[in-house]
Each structure stands twice: as structure tokens, then as C-alpha cells.
Amino acid sequence: MTTTTVEEKKYNKLILALSIAIPVVVAVLFGVKIPNAEPLTFLPPVYATINGLTAVLLVTAVWAVKNGKTVLHERLMKTCIALSAAFLVMYVAYHMTSDSTPYGGEGVIRYVYYFILLTHILLSIIIIPLVLISFVRALAKRFDRHRKIARVTYPIWLYVAVTGVVVYLMISPYYA
Template sequence: MAETVDETKYNKWIKILSVAIPLVVAALFGIKIPNVEPLSFLPPIYATINGITAVLLVLAVIAIKNGKRVLHERLMKACILLSISFLVMYVAYHMTSDSTSYGGEGVMRYLYFFILISHILLSIVIIPLVLITYVRALSKRFDKHRKIAKITFPIWLYVAVTGVVVYLMISPYYVH
């Protein structure tokens, strides 16, 4: 693991990023790049990235429970990079393509919107949680890292899994 870091110097950045990322994503959602071919190939890619993230999160927990700290660290860094990649592709897709409306009816429609809304809200909540959890590991405050990781893990896993579920539910309605 890297040198011990001073956690307090990262707190300002955690707060800034926790607010800025959702605001920038929301702002970019309203921007459409004119005369650009829609990036319609991206949704299955970023859904796959969500699925891989979910698997790696589970493997990371198994690794740390088995005392494999270096493997755990590498898997968690991969999860962070995958989540950043997802976000970039997600924004790029929505800047070049119109949003797809869910076409299901009845109970499935309510279920879809419940999953979608909880996914979106928790994807905002997970930003500071991941950053705080990561910084606590960097600062070698493993007692505090473990405590917040027990909150971060299930939420991040839910966001990753529901990202795949949302894609699977809406994919029949994509216009190609």
C-alpha cells in the first residue's frame, strides 16, 4: 500500500467531488453534441462494466476476509477505475443520444422506476462513501476503513447490480 496520507487534506476534495460529479453529470445530460453519430454501442458496454464491478467488489471482500490485502487493494482500485470508465461512457452516450423511454406496463413499469430511481439516488450517495473509504485505507486507518466499508460495500454493490438490471429492462426499447 502507498505511504500513509493525511486524511484531512483529502476531506475538501471529497466534499468538492461529491457535489461536483452529480452536478456536472446532470448538466452534461442537458447538452447534446450536434452532428455527432449517437454512441448507441455504449449501453451494453457500460452495463457490462457494472457487472464486472459487482463481481470484483465481491471478490475484493472475499480477498480481504482471507487476509489477501494486496489483492483486495488491487481489486478495489480496479472497481474505482471501472466506475470512472462507466461514468465517462454513460455521459458520452447521453450527450450524443436521446434518452430511451421504458415501454413496459403495469407492475413491471413500477418495478423499473423503483429500481431506476433507487439506482440513481444511491449512485450519488456512493461517491463520498467510496472516496472516504478509499482515503481511510490510504491513511492506514483500517479500523475506520472497515467501519465505513461495511456501509459502502452493499450500496456500491446495489448500484453496480441495478445498473445491469436497468440496462436489461430498458434494452428492448433502445432505438438502433
């Protein structure tokens, strides 16, 4: 039987709150337009690059931990969390200053795009508590429990990071 440490329990309410608040706030802000704001049209390639960098660092972090480089792994994972937060801020800022770009592809590729987009969005919501729980378990030095959830977290987070780039590449020809 595994027990939850005091440190883990301390963060569980915060993890729950953030896991609910982040998607709700993003959804609300997605609908808010800042009047007379200069459109931040330069941001999509920036945050797509951040997604790509996150994917590379996630793979590197797994390599690092499998090769006993735990300090490097920790630094890479903290960087991935920071990059994901930066992505989120830029994504919201872009959508608060710019109209959404409709996808212009036709035929089967349209269905592929919307499948990738939908799974990307849904998994980006699911990944929030998984990342936070994985992080807290590592902070609490509960590496047995950390590894268990990280095995689920990693492929989902990697999928979200990679599909973020794919979605950008697929829609970028339709930006005004």
C-alpha cells in the first residue's frame, strides 16, 4: 500500500485547483478580445517553436534519467514546465488580440486536421494534473510513484507538444 506524504497532500488541492482553473480561464480568455489591441500575429510561430523545443527536451529528459543523469533530467523537466507555461501565456495573448484563423484545407486532410486539433486540445487539458502530480512526486522524492505516473504523463505530454507543431504547420498557410 502506498501512502501519500504530507508534502504531496499539501499540493493536491493546488493541483486540483490549477487543473480546473487553467482550462476554464483559457476558455474564458479565448473569447475575450482586447479592443484596439495590436494583433500579436508574430506569436504562432514562436509558440509552435516552443512546443517543438518542449518535445525535444522531453525526449532528452527521458534519455537523461535512463542514463543516470538525474540533475540534468530535473533541469530539463523544469524547463519543459516553464516552456509550457510560456506557451500558454502566448497562446492566450494571441487569441485575445487576433481573430481565430479558420482551417482552409479540404477533403480528408480537413478531417485529419480536426482530429489532430481535437485530440491536442483534449489531451492538453488532461496533461495539466498529470504533469503537476509527476512534478510534486519528484519534489517529494517519491520516485517510485513519480515513475509510475511519469510513464503515463510522458507520452501524452510528448503528443501534445508534437501535435502543437503539426497543428501550426497545417494551419499556417491560412493565416491572414
